[in-house]
Each structure stands twice: as C-alpha cells, then as structure tokens.
Amino acid sequence: MSGIYDHDDFFARYMQMDRSKGLHFAGEWKQLEKLLPDLEDACILDLGCGIGWHASYFAKNGASSITAIDQSEKMLKQARKLHSHPKITYVQADLCAIQEDKPFDLVFANLCLHYINDLLPLFEHIYKLLKQDGIFLFNIEHPVFTAGDQTWINEPPVWKVDNYFSEGKRETVFLDTKVEKYHHTLTTILNGLLKTGFTLEAVEEVVPSLELLDKEVYKLEMKRPMMLLVRARKAEKRA
Numbered sequence: 001m002s003g004i005y006d007h008d009d010f011f012a013r014y015m016q017m018d019r020s021k022g023l024h025f026a027g028e029w030k031q032l033e034k035l036l037p038d039l040e041d042a043c044i045l046d047l048g049c050g051i052g053w054h055a056s057y058f059a060k061n062g063a064s065s066i067t068a069i070d071q072s073e074k075m076l077k078q079a080r081k082l083h084s085h086p087k088i089t090y091v092q093a094d095l096c097a098i099q100e101d102k103p104f105d106l107v108f109a110n111l112c113l114h115y116i117n118d119l120l121p122l123f124e125h126i127y128k129l130l131k132q133d134g135i136f137l138f139n140i141e142h143p144v145f146t147a148g149d150q151t152w153i154n155e156p157p158v159w160k161v162d163n164y165f166s167e168g169k170r171e172t173v174f175l176d177t178k179v180e181k182y183h184h185t186l187t188t189i190l191n192g193l194l195k196t197g198f199t200l201e202a203v204e205e206v207v208p209s210l211e212l213l214d215k216e217v218y219k220l221e222m223k224r225p226m227m228l229l230v231r232a233r234k235a236e237k238r239a
C-alpha cells in the first residue's frame, strides 16, 4: 500500500510547503476550524491524516480518542515523530477499506477525498461509522478546480474549467510530480451525502486569505475556488 506521498522527492517537497509547518499556514484552517463540532470527549476518525496536525489539535482540545488513518508510511512516520499523543492512534490503511467498528462523533477528512474514485460507497461507510447525530466534516478540492487539467491559460490568467460532467481520473502536476486525482461534480458530492442520509449543515468555498498570500498570488487565487468545505450530520434514522 503506498501512494505519491511515499515518493522521496514528492514527500520532500510536500514537507517544504507552508501547510506542513502548522495549521495556521493552511489557507482553509480559519474557515474549517469554525465548522468543527464540540470536541470535548469526542471520539474522532481522521482520514488521510498526513503528518498529524489536525489529530494533534483534536487531542489538545478535548477529544477523548483520535484514530488517524493514512496510507503513506512516510507521512505517518513524520506524524508519529511530530505529533505523538496518548489519545492518538496512527494506523496505516487505505481510507476506502476502514476496518474500525467503534462509533465516532466526528469523521474528519482534510484534502484527501479527491484521491478517491468512487465517493458514494465511502459516504455509506462513513455514515455507518458515525454515531447518531455525528458529524462528517471534510475539505475536498473544489469541482471547479478539479474539472480541467488544473492549469491557468492565457495572459492575464484564466482558469480552465473543462470536461466538467466527465467525472473520474485526472492527471495533474503537483509539486513537479505527476499526480492522479479524481474529479467529482458538486451534484455527486452534495447529492451523494443527501442520498446517503446525511443532512447538510454547511457548504463553504474557501476564500483566499491576504494574510497568507502575497498580493499577486492572492489576485490569482481570487479568480476561482480551490477548496470546498462540507459539514454533514447523521441526523435521523434511515428507513
């Protein structure tokens, strides 16, 4: 089991990114933090946990246990080095094949679901893993961002949205490396949650922050959304 995050060069470049230095360096964090439920005594599943910044935040803010899953050996090694905590259990696993059977108050997934081809079975599985009233909070690359080949064209730059309704694999370049991701339409994501039985509590596009970006990058990032935040609740028993 592996993935691009276990390739030496990619991993080294990822570790150089600002977001690897802490939650406050990640453009989405300010918005995402506000969407978190009460963490006191919460039992949390962190999917695609990376180097453990969120797991560590949950542990320090009242959660009773955090199961943090990632498929990458290198990311988990770094997570254990930087963010070991008695309340956190790191597990190397594919998030599509989660074996956990204890019920969770929160299933959290930051920037890993666009690596998944078929979201609906995963939504079903997450629904079953949640306690009644539990929260599924995730951040996925925005469909406007993932639809085309993920490049700017022309001068001044314009973002290319193409093949929007052809869902599935996209080969893109991220950190100078060819990376496979999957494009899902907004309908697939939001209707998928509704069909699964979730109710939607928040849908937000991440707004670029001037504090984190220099003016030129900020102007560019204001041209299209890059990330979509969704908070869904397992609110009622399904028939």
Ligand SMILES: C[S@@+](CC[C@H](N)C(=O)[O-])C[C@H]1O[C@@H](n2cnc3c(N)ncnc32)[C@H](O)[C@@H]1O
Pocket: 003, 005, 047, 048, 049, 050, 051, 052, 053, 054, 069, 070, 071, 072, 075, 093, 094, 095, 096, 109, 110, 111, 112, 115
């Ligand atoms: C962009 S990183 C985000 C890490 C972390 N959630 C964060 O926000 O800092 C994406 C992570 O998802 C993990 N990942 C991707 N596909 C996965 C899969 N099928 N199963 C488990 N982890 C996966 C990668 O190994 C990587 O650590």
